[in-house]
Amino acid sequence: MRPFFGFLSGLVFGIGLILSGMADPAKVLNFLDVFGAWDPSLAFVMGGAALTAFIGYRLAWRQSAPVLLPKFDIPTASEIDVKLLTGAAVFGIGWGIGGFCPGPAWTALTLGAPGTLIFVPMMLIGVFAGRRLKSI
Amino acid sequence: MLPITPTDFTPWASLGGGILIGLSAVMVMALFGRIAGIAGITAGAATSDDRGWRIAFIAGLIAAPLLWLVASGAMPEQTVSGNLPAMGIAGLMVGVGTALGSGCTSGHGVCGLARLSGRSLAAVITFLVFAAATVFVLRHVIGGAV
Incomplete structure (x- = not known):
């Protein structure tokens, strides 16, 4: 189910x-x-x-x-901290360069444009690097 | 960066699509009790104790253009930059930023605002301002040098 x-x-x-x-x-x-x-x-x-x-x-x-x-x-966090704002800024710059945020990047995979095929694996690497950075 | 591709103002289609996205967020909340943040679901699909539905959700995203093809007879219209180094950097920044900032356009922009979260509002304003500033610099200051 x-x-x-x-x-x-x-x-x-x-x-x-x-x-x-x-x-x-x-x-x-x-x-x-x-x-x-x-x-x-x-x-x-x-x-x-x-x-x-x-x-x-x-x-x-x-x-x-x-x-x-x-x-x-x-989510229960309510504090507006440096990680939140730094992360949002970094995401914003990446979004402004490529025009993809995570959801559309996944749907674009099916259409197989070369830019997408580079973007998605790099995004996944970034997610895991970002999670490590967040836990420091 | 590709030459600027003109697009039409499509308020009704965009509103309709937005309502479907909202509906999906409500489904995820009502069924799974979770926020439908794609960045979070992506990370959870690899690391969570409950991976199955998250992997299936991403499979649904990937399958959507095929349903669109069946229903409309054409693949969705899309213009993706062919500048591969730029797209690689963009992907990396989107991944790092959404993980560090605990959310993306859907997690903060849709679900967070719907929960009236101050944290999400701060994130949304920040990423919109930085994204618009980036496009401004790339298109109007550097002028397509990327």
């Missing part, structure tokens, strides 16, 4: 990325190019997604536990 619903959730997420335009780096880079070829479409992606999740989360949290696991596991 869990792998099936995991797959289904990923599929819905991926279709959302494609339909929204978020899966196309050209569209992402134009969204970020506020003083140039600005395409504000992606503001609607984030807005629509966050609002849907805002409402849906509150419905989900009416249950005492999630359907397929024994308990909710939600």
